[in-house]
Amino acid sequence: MRCRHRLVVACGFGLMGAAAWLSAASGGQTSAAMQIRDAWVRWLPGNLPAGGYVTLINSSDRPISLTSASSPDYALVSLHRSQSAGGISQMLAVKQITVEAHSSLEFGAQGYHLMLEHPTRALQPGDHVSVTLQFVGSPAVTATLEVRKPGAGAGMPGMPDMAH
Secondary structure: OHHHHHHHHHHHHHHHHHHHHHHHHOOOOEOOOEEEEEEEEEOOOOOOOEEEEEEEEEOOOOOEEEEEEEEOOEEEEEEEEEEEEOOEEEEEEOOOEEEOOOEEEEOOOOOEEEEEEEEOOOOOOOOEEEEEEEEOOEEEEEEEEEEEOOOOOOOEOOEOOOOO
16 A cells, blocks of 8 residues: 555656646746747837737636736736726826636737837847736746737737837
8 A cells, every 4th residue: 555655746746746747848848827829029220119929828717817017028018908998098107907707808009019119139020029018916927028019919708900
C-alpha cells in the first residue's frame, strides 16, 4: 500500500511539473482562468502613443477584472476605452475591465484598448513587445504582442483601417 501511495504522489508531482513547463513553453500567455489571444500593437512612427489590442478569454466560473498592465518596452501602459456620443469620439482612461465568466472580450479601436506610451526602444512593424496584464484574484499573464503597421488590423473585427 505504501508503494502505491508513493507512486501516486510522484505522478502528481510529475504532472504539476509538466503543467508548469507547458505554461512556460507557451510564452506565459495563459493562466488557469484567463487566456490572451490575438495580441498586437498598432505601430505609429516616432514616440507617438500606440494602441494595444488583445482578446481576453475567461474560462472560469466567475468574472475576472483586468486592473493594470506594464511593459519593459513602454514606460507607461494604461487601460482605455474609446466611445462615441453625439458624433463626438473620446478616449477615457478606465480603472478596470471586467470579463464575465465563460466569456471573452475583444479589444478594438472603438472600444477597450491598451494605451502604450513612451517606447523604451525603437520599434518597427514585425517586432514583438511583452506586456504583463494584472488581474484581481487571478494570476498575472504576460503576453507577446506583434507590432503591426497602421492598416494591418483592417478586416479584423473591431479594427478599422485608421490610426489610433
